[in-house]
Amino acid sequence: MDTEPQFFETNAAPGVVGQPMNRVDGWAKVTGQARYSAEYNRLPGLVHAVLKTSDVAKGRITGFDTSAAQRQPGVLAILTHQNLPKLAKTPNNPDDKKAFVSSPMGFFPMESDEVHYAGQPVAIVVADTLEHAQYAAALVQVRIAAEAPISSYQDPKAQRYVPKTVKGTAGVTKRGDAQAAVQSAPVQLTATYTHAANHHNPMEPGATTAHWEAPDRLTVYDTTQGVSETQKTLAAMLGLSTEQVRVVNKYLGGGFGCKAWVWPHVVLAPLAAKAVGRPVKLVLTRQQQYTGMGHREEQEQTLRLGATKDGKLLGIVHEKTSTTSPWDDYAETNSRIINMLYALPAFESTYHLAKASVMTSTSTRAPGDMPGSFALECSMDDLAYQLGLDPIQIRLLNYAEKDPTNGHPWSSKSLKQCYERGAELFGWARRNPKNGQTRNGKLLVGWGMATASYPVHNSQGNARVRLYADGRAVVQSGATDLGTGTYTIITQVAADALGLPPENIRFELGDTVLPSTQWSGGSTAAGRVSSSVYLAAQEVWQKLIKLAVTDNKSPLYGAKPADVVVEQGRLQLKARPATGEAYAEVMKRASMGDVEGSAQGRYGSSYRVPGVAADANMNKEEKEAAAGRSMHAFGTHFCEVEVDPELGTIRVTRWVSVMSAGRILNPKTARSQVIGGSIFGIGAALMEQTVRDPHLARYTNADLAGYHVPVNADIPDMTVDFIDEHDPYVNAMGVKGIGEISIVGVTAAVANAVFHATGRRLRSLPMTPDKVLEALHQPA
Secondary structure: OOOOOOOOOEEOOOOOOOOOOOOOOHHHHHOOOOOOHHHOOOOOOOEEEEEEEOOOOOEEEEEEEOHHHHOOOOEEEEEOOOOOOOOOOOOOOHHHHHHOOOOOOOOOOOOOOEEOOOOOEEEEEEEOOHHHHHHHHHHOEEEEEEOOOOOOOOOOOOOEEOOOEEOOEEOEEEEOOHHHHHHOOOEEEEEEEEEOEEOOOOOOOOEEEEEEEEOOEEEEEEOOOOHHHHHHHHHHHHOOOHHHEEEEOOOOOOOOOOOOOOOHHHHHHHHHHHHHOOOEEEEOOHHHHHHHOOOEOOEEEEEEEEEOOOOOEEEEEEEEEEEEOOOOOOOOOOHHHHHHOEOOOOEEEEEEEEEOOOOOOOOOOOOOHHHHHHHHHHHHHHHHHHHOOOHHHHHHHOEOOEOOOOOOEEOOOOHHHHHHHHHHHHOHHHOOOOOOOOEEOOEEEEEEEEEEEEEOOOEEEEEEEEEEOOOOEEEEOOOOOOOOOHHHHHHHHHHHHHOOOHHHEEEEOOEOOOOOEOOOOOOOHHHHHHHHHHHHHHHHHHHHHHHHHOOOOOOOOOOOHHHEEEEOOEEEEOOOOOOEEEHHHHHHHOOOOEEEEEEEEEEOOOOOOOOOOOOOOOOHHHHHHHHOOEOEEEEEEEEEEEEOOOOOOEEEEEEEEEEEOEOOOOHHHHHHHHHHHHHHHHHHHHOOOEOEOOOOOOEOOOOOOOOOOOOHHHOOOEEEEEOOOOOOOOOOOOEOOOOOOOOOOHHHHHHHHHHHHHOOOOOEEOOOHHHHHHHHOOOO
């Protein structure tokens, strides 16, 4: 809609928004009716594709021997760079890159003889069954003239440089004179933190099923977090219009950022389908998942902090060094949270990159803010310890009442309440302030906490609502449910907005034939989709109210539309509620079987608060404040650990998280989100690391046997609570995302608890037993 719609009051009874409603998609999932991207098995003539990948990390292909594979039963094609159908545009051509709205590739394999990383696809085998394709692929021999690879920024051959930008952020950022502020500060701290490479490891690997329904019409079932972005990128690369490409994803088995982008296999599947003239299914193996869909890069951060003797921050200088691929300048923007979380007069950050023979890294849950908070929140605890202050006290001393990066007020901020509630639930007042003094038998016990924050990213999308006269409704948006509850929360929003019971709502998503919306990532989906559905419902009521007030048979005839409200599907006068009628009566007289509304929902700074900007009574300062507000969710984590001084093992024994993220649509699914993110962070803190051979630049633990993730036995019962906020600035529903903030600060909370337990600071993640034992044997 080009203009803001008129708002009408709608209230469902008893009201389901804010209630812990069970998942509406739960039954489909537990009974196997939910179909994932690799489960569209009834396509006519469906065949299977298997990738042959390179064991060499750098070199050039000199030839293939496919003779043995060609003789195998069921083999339909063996595709290489020599015979693969050509793309209209590739990221290998710098002039084409702007056409790709959702691809971090920068380099597309199988377009030439170049090999840039181990695990790079070099051939595709297509056969009638998966087993035939797998066996034939194992028989394909690839000859590669290998060159010496670079394994990471730690490789002596790596050349470090400062990029102009990283993800839109300048390679060097300065606010005030941080160098001088730190050097002249009465209290100074300098520490270096390292973070191992992490992989996303969703239960569902990357999978694409491609079906050319006509020579110029393609349908793709893909494990994507954004069907619209995948549609546009595929169309550009294949030389089609977006209308000629349909992308479907009804259910997703986890993403965490790796499915937010278009990766090589997503494009190779339709190319293989084009080559054999049949639908093709291509599913990555677990090992290929590690080299085919990005990762959180290995990185090192040095933080120099200056403060007054009473604990007030004066300046921070932050440097980060990380590995990137041969073709991009990708790095997580760690400095973002360090720059904004506390009242900070001066700040400086510098990013250093080193190109290596690896697949590009990519968005991983809370990119930048998660590892950035590890360095910052550990340093804040070190500052508190040095000054003899409580960790919460040091954070309150530096509490930012406004955004220090730009001076803007917050759209809402309830962080103080999070500290208070979290401390109450955890029993923080009983904490022994001295490190290494609390025991449970031989085990060392420690308590730690850390602050969490994540920004509200600017986002927008469309939705359509169709209300039927029989009391049912269909709600549509081309969004994605990552498995976190989008089906459920949007059903709740629609039920309340339309005054219907949830069971009368059918929410459809995950298809480019539906109203387009941006990807589900960056904690934007709930805020954007709820807003667009809510506004689309308002348009439905607007149409019905206008119909009623112009219908001489309606008790509302002649009333001003602004004087009519909606209560549980009944149109009535605001001043005289008894005067009105059910919407079904209005539609019946007009012989209308249904009425439809559509709207564009905006989330973040693009959202215009109705009436605010047009308020003639506002002075200049008030208008500026209304137009420029910094938008973040905030929270805190509290952690108890037990450390075995003989074995070096760390066990998390208690956990409390308190979040303030605007209006909570469903506390049950929201709690699951926070638990999931916290577990993700505990894994990064204690066990998760991908190891790359320093000589061959190949992963040595690219599977769930070697890459350890937390299991039930590693995690205690977790307490999660929310501070309900009213935020009229973020979107029409006052909703902020919580998918990312749940992991921010987690690694620091664990590390701070270990520090409290042992009196030794571990600054290298993960904090494995060998590192614990080494630290315990060092002087305090």
